[in-house]
Amino acid sequence: MNQTDLSTFQTLHSQYLGMVMNLCRGFMKGDMDKASDLAQDVFINVWNALPGYRAEASYKTWIYRITVNTCLLQIRRDKNKIKVPLEAAIHTMEQNTSTEQAENEKILYRAIGQLDEVERLAIMMVLEEVEYEEIARILGITENNLRVKIHRIKTKLKDLIENERRIG
Amino acid sequence: MKDELDDIKAMWQQTKEISRQHNTTDVHTLIALGETKKKSMMAAHYGNALVLSATVLMLVFYFYYLYHFQMTLSHIGYNLMIGGLVIRIGIEIFSVIRSKRIKISDTATHSLETSIAFYQFRRRIHGPVTIFIFIAYFIGFYMLTPEFSKYIALQWVIIMDSSALVIGIVLALFIRRGILQELRDLEKIVELQKSLVKEK
Numbered sequence: 001m002n003q004t005d006l007s008t009f010q011t012l013h014s015q016y017l018g019m020v021m022n023l024c025r026g027f028m029k030g031d032m033d034k035a036s037d038l039a040q041d042v043f044i045n046v047w048n049a050l051p052g053y054r055a056e057a058s059y060k061t062w063i064y065r066i067t068v069n070t071c072l073l074q075i076r077r078d079k080n081k082i083k084v085p086l087e088a089a090i091h092t093m094e095q096n097t098s099t100e101q102a103e104n105e106k107i108l109y110r111a112i113g114q115l116d117e118v119e120r121l122a123i124m125m126v127l128e129e130v131e132y133e134e135i136a137r138i139l140g141i142t143e144n145n146l147r148v149k150i151h152r153i154k155t156k157l158k159d160l161i162e163n164e165r166r167i168g
Numbered sequence: 169m170k171d172e173l174d175d176i177k178a179m180w181q182q183t184k185e186i187s188r189q190h191n192t193t194d195v196h197t198l199i200a201l202g203e204t205k206k207k208s209m210m211a212a213h214y215g216n217a218l219v220l221s222a223t224v225l226m227l228v229f230y231f232y233y234l235y236h237f238q239m240t241l242s243h244i245g246y247n248l249m250i251g252g253l254v255i256r257i258g259i260e261i262f263s264v265i266r267s268k269r270i271k272i273s274d275t276a277t278h279s280l281e282t283s284i285a286f287y288q289f290r291r292r293i294h295g296p297v298t299i300f301i302f303i304a305y306f307i308g309f310y311m312l313t314p315e316f317s318k319y320i321a322l323q324w325v326i327i328m329d330s331s332a333l334v335i336g337i338v339l340a341l342f343i344r345r346g347i348l349q350e351l352r353d354l355e356k357i358v359e360l361q362k363s364l365v366k367e368k
Binding site: 022043062069070104105107119127145157161 | 176199201205206273279363
């Protein structure tokens with residue numbers, strides 16, 4: 001085990017764990033346990049990819065790429081794993097939050113959970129306030145394409161949230 | 169619209185601390201898991217090729233050194249078996265090389281594109297060639313029967329041939345399941361890729 005890699009990995013883990021967890025949690029429709037497992041997979045992949053890091057992108061962009069690819073890879077590796085039933089995910093979430101936050105989170109994750117995988121990943125990066133230019137670099141699409149996509153997702157998400165508030 | 173997104177962002181921010189607190193896996197455990205994953209990936213990548221190579225060595229030892237077949241039909245038969253396996257080993261190794269083009273730290277689009285190329289390669293080459301090799305192997309095996317029957321009692325030849333048939337059917341079902349799974353994976357990746365690059 002290379003000492004430099006170890007120390008870099010420790011720094012990356014402490015610096016980006018929150019960021020990765022947020023993305024994984026949103027991707028897993030709020031299910032904290034599944035998000036933890038997914039985040040663990042992300043950092044395992046980060047560790048294994050670390051010797052190949054060439055500083056062509058910032059660590060943040062690089063880790064976001066690994067997170068997005070791990071999420072998408074998860075879908076094709078074990079489709080059953082990813083299909084978190086919305087009710088189960090919300091139940092796990094409620095156990096971990098105060099009643100005050102629970103309602104808002106329930107609405108948010110229910111709405112996000114109804115987006116498709118790519119839409120979910122894109123909007124979560126927007127919510128994380130990642131620049132459009134950087135999101136485009138992470139996903140490998142043009143900024144114009146991303147803007148069109150995000151505009152459509154925002155409208156869709158707004159409708160979904162309104163709908164959730166109405167029925168919730 | 170802007171206000172609505174700000175609301176959503178505020179809701180999102182509240183979840184951050186909770187998410188962070190929940191993940192407690194320490195760095196050393198992650199590294200240990202990473203190393204285990206590396207080893208299991210290596211085993212998955214080269215496992216098939218190693219098992220097939222061991223089988224080829226056993227067949228070569230048996231057919232070329234231990235048991236000297238006399239009939240031309242038998243020579244064709246065992247060479248068909250060994251040749252098929254050797255081609256299969258080559259494909260396995262080439263497949264591993266192709267799979268290494270998929271980089272987890274690439275852009276999502278590029279990663280999906282290389283995955284699609286990989287699965288299309290598997291569909292084009294792996295599927296038909298695997299089926300051909302599989303059939304060739306069993307035809308080769310049955311071509312040994314006439315010579316076997318000269319030295320072994322008929323009931324044992326029947327038992328041997330029918331056992332091979334059962335093994336063949338079981339293997340065919342496994343191969344079919346694997347091919348269908350890869351086709352489903354390919355469909356899913358293509359779907360993801362379309363969703364990623366479409367502009368509307």
